[in-house]
Amino acid sequence: MKHDIHILVVDDNRGVLEALDLLLRRHFRRITLIGNPSAIMSAVAEDRPDVVLLDMNFTSAFNNGNEGLYWLDRLRTACPQLPVVLMTAFADIPLAIKGIKAGAADFIQKPWDNDRIVDILTSAASKVRKRRDVACAPVMYWGESDEMSRLREMVGKVATTDATVLVTGENGTGKELLAEEIHRQSGRAERPMLKVDMGAVSETLFESELFGHRKGAFTGAVSDRKGKLEEASGSSLFMDEIGNLPMHLQAKLLSALQNRQVTALGSNHPVSFDVRLICATNRDIDAMVAEGCFREDLLYRINTIRLHLPPLRQRKADIMVLARRFAAEFGARYRGHEMAVSDGAESRLVGHSWPGNIRELRHAVEKAVIISGSADSLVASDFDLSPVAVASGGPTTTQPAMTIEEMERRMIIEAIDACGGNLSAAAQRLGITRQTLYNKMRRYAL
Secondary structure, eight states: OOEEEEEEEEOSOHHHHHHHHHHHTTTEEEEEEESOGGGHHHHHHHHOOSEEEEESOOSSSOOTTHHHHHHHHHHHHHOTTSOEEEEEEGGGHHHHHHHHHTTOSEEEEESOOHHHHHHHHHHHHHTTGGGGGGTTOOOOOOOSSHHHHHHHHHHHHHTTSOOOEEEEEOTTSOHHHHHHHHHHTSTTTTSOOEEEETTTSOGGGHHHHHHEEOTTSSTTOOSOEEOHHHHTTTSEEEEETGGGSOHHHHHHHHHHHHHTEEOOBTOOOOEEOOOEEEEEESSOHHHHHHTTSSOHHHHHHHOSEEEEEOOGGGOGGGHHHHHHHHHHHHHHHHTSSOOEEOHHHHHHHHHSOOTTHHHHHHHHHHHHHHHOOOSSEEOGGGOOOOOOOTTTTSOOOOOOSSOHHHHHHHHHHHHHHHTTTOHHHHHHHHTSOHHHHHHHHHHTTO
């Protein structure tokens, strides 16, 4: 039986790749092969492997294993939970030991023993399987402003407790990421945090979603199902857009939270749960209470600790910190290397009011990386920022000339044309794997 593990193999020797492909496909769910190390970061970001099997030497300007150590460092920085197993020749064993000290999970000596390589890869993956879904998840966008420094200090105090937290802030400020950070620092981090968008749960499915149901409780209930409150027991539950919950459903939620018990639809037996509750809203929830739109007793229940994420326009010191981070991230994904931000671009970014906050900034940098004519640095003309008229009563935006999807489609077409239809060469030119290129071609009907 195959292990439910995805292996990413990186080696510039086609014969080695083919041999490993034949061997590993018999034992593992999925194998991705890369001959060019510049595609590593995009493959990790898009395909989310469980283990990387990385050769120590490539035919490039690097030698003596330095390139392998370089990519090991990049992987460890971007995805510290992702295990990397090194491949090295007998004469390079001291180099492999150096790699172990640098954070590699293990090393395999060429020529390899088939059983040993399978055992090593399986063992490396098993150590992090519980965290596979968060191995490369983005960490909190803190920045360096005084506001965020104070918030970070508060999170450090709050996260280790089981206190209920209410996160407030405008759309795009990173409320879900802050909830993830609180959970990551808590004593419940061994289990994944569950999420539910309270604004997206229909009234008819509210009880089934939160409390669960038994088989036959209603038409379509073909099996028993735990609700989110019971399923998250022992972990954290993130309730996003809590302010959108109708009043009559607020009463049901309050009752469950007060009693720490739920009764599934179709059942007469209450079940206890133990969750750390983190809620979020972009609305003025205090005004909603004053207007009678939100229950005051429910607010008390979810508001033990309140954390507010200020909008990006109120913490301009963070704009370039985040912009450079995104330029490095998307540069590695689309160009195969990190990109910088020029002084001219910095002036333009800092001068923008960012009504969409961090989400808008991240989108703008991604778009700039895709369309930039520079190989190394983003310039002011790479940023197509919509004009904003704050004084007239709110942001006014114009329709962007081209979406990221449209630009990516154009880049793929241009790369394929430039490579004369050679898809392997086009994938290498784009800095992505051949399989990723196939997936994108299907997505864009190319």
